[in-house]
Every structure is written in C-alpha cells, then in structure tokens.
Amino acid sequence: xxxxxxxxxxxxxxxxxxxxxxxxxxxxxxxxxxxxxxxxxxxxxxxxxxxxxxxxxxxxxxxxxxxxxxxxxxxxxxxxxxxxxxxxxxxxxxxxxxxxxxxxxxxxxxxxxxxxxxxxxxxxxxxxxxxxxxxxxxxxxxxxxxxxxxxxxxxxxxxxxxxxxxx
Numbered sequence: 217x218x219x220x221x222x223x224x225x226x227x228x229x230x231x232x233x234x235x236x237x238x239x240x241x242x243x244x245x246x247x248x249x250x251x252x253x254x255x256x257x258x259x260x261x262x263x264x265x266x267x268x269x270x271x272x273x274x275x276x277x278x279x280x281x282x283x284x285x286x287x288x289x290x291x292x293x294x295x296x297x298x299x300x301x302x303x304x305x306x307x308x309x310x311x312x313x314x315x316x317x318x319x320x321x322x323x324x325x326x327x328x329x330x331x332x333x334x335x336x337x338x339x340x341x342x343x344x345x346x347x348x349x350x351x352x353x354x355x356x357x358x359x360x361x362x363x364x365x366x367x368x369x370x371x372x373x374x375x376x377x378x379x380x381x382x383x
Contacts (some may be wrong), residue, residue, distance in 0.1 A: 217321055222293065230367055232378075233305070235375060235376065236376050238375065239373070239376035240372070240376075241372075241374070242368050242371060242372040243368065243369055243372035243373070245368050246364070246365045246366070246367070246368025246369035246370075246371075246372060247355040247365065248365070249361045249362070249364045249365030249368065250284055250361075250362060250366060250369065251365070252320040252358075252361050252365075253358045253359065253360075253361035253362030253363075253364075253365055254362065256355075256358035256361065257355055257358045257359070257362070258359070260351070260354055260355055260358065263344065264351045265301060266333075266335050266336055267333050267342075267343055267344075269331035270334050270335065271334060272330060272333065272334035272340075273331065273332070273333045273334075273343070274307075274331070274333075275329050275330065275331050275332075276305045276306075276307060276329070276330055276332055277305065277327050277328075277329065277330075278303035278304065278305040278314070278327065278329070278330040279303065279304050279305070279325065279326070279327050280301055280302070280303060280322045280323065280324055280325060280326045280327070280328070281302045281303065281304045281324065281382030282301070282302040282324065283299050283300070283301045283302075283321070283322050283324060284299065284300050284301075285297060285298075285299055285321075286298055286299070286300050286317075298317050298318060298319055299316055299317065299318045299319075299320070299322055300315065300316075300317055301314050301315065301316055301317070301322050301328075302314075303315070303316060303328065303330060303332060303342070305332065305340075307332070307340050312332070312340050312341075314330065314332075314341070314342035316330070316342060331343040339367065
C-alpha cells in the first residue's frame with residue numbers, strides 16, 4: 217500500500233515540477249513582451265518628441281537612389297503592393313539618406329518631396345510620425361504587447377501557485 221502512495225506522491229511531484237517549468241517558460245515569454253512593449257513606447261516617444269521639439273522642420277526635394285517593389289497580403293485577401301525607396305537629399309551642403317514606403321511606383325532618378333527635421337544629434341532625418349493621432353496609432357501595438365506581457369506573467373504566477381484543494 218505504501219508503494220502505491222509513494223508512486224502517487226512521486227507522480228504528483230513530477231507533475232508539479234512540469235507545471236513550474238511551464239510557468240517559468242510562460243513568464244519568460246511574458247517578460248519578453250513586457251520589455252518589448254516598454255522599449256517600443258520609449259523609443260517611439262523619443263523619436264516623436266525629437267520631431268515635435270525640432271527647431272527646423274522643412275520639406276526638401278529628395279532623389280530616388282533605389283526602388284524595390286514589395287507585396288503583402290492583407291486580411292481581406294487583397295494584396296498590397298508598395299515600393300520601398302531609398303532617398304537621398306542634401307541640406308546645407310551635406311548629403312543625407314532615408315528609406316520610405318510609397319504606394320506608387322518611383323524609379324531611380326525621380327524626385328519627391330520629403331519632410332525632414334533637425335534632430336538632437338545635429339543631423340536631418342525624415343519625419344516618420346507627424347501628428348499626435350499617428351503617434352497614438354503607432355503605440356497601439358506596443359501597448360498591446362505590454363498587456364500581453366502582463367497577462368502572461370499573471371497566468372504563470374497563478375499556474376505556479378500550489379493547489380489549495382490538495383493541502
């Protein structure tokens with residue numbers, strides 16, 4: 217009789233070990249999403265405030281250096297084609313470059329208008345997010361990542377807690 221009870225206890229210990237291992241794995245995933253959400257928000261905020269606090273925002277003529285067509289499938293089964301374009305522009309005799317996506321075809325040598333700003337580090341950068349609404353939309357994924365990370369950490373803590381019924 218004691219050997220059956222011992223086997224049950226050993227089986228319960230093994231099950232408990234596996235539960236804790238899985239909880240640790242889930243907590244690690246949660247921590248990853250939490251850190252990525254925080255980093256995303258901080259970096260996005262930094263870039264946006266750099267743009268908002270710039271003393272020099274201007275529109276320049278940028279020349280297309282390279283253009284590649286890309287395609288992505290959307291939820292509604294439609295394909296979206298866009299052009300990933302490397303641009304080159306000059307300000308005060310210094311040459312800068314940027315990569316932007318366009319919904320229409322651009323070829324090498326074409327020129328486009330590009331909004332740029334004077335950043336904290338002294339260089340001119342292409343504006344990515346230019347309005348408060350765009351900034352908030354950009355942060356939705358980071359906030360969702362934060363929420364998912366917190367949820368996974370809570371689930372792993374609850375899963376790692378011992379069952380009160382058996383004690």
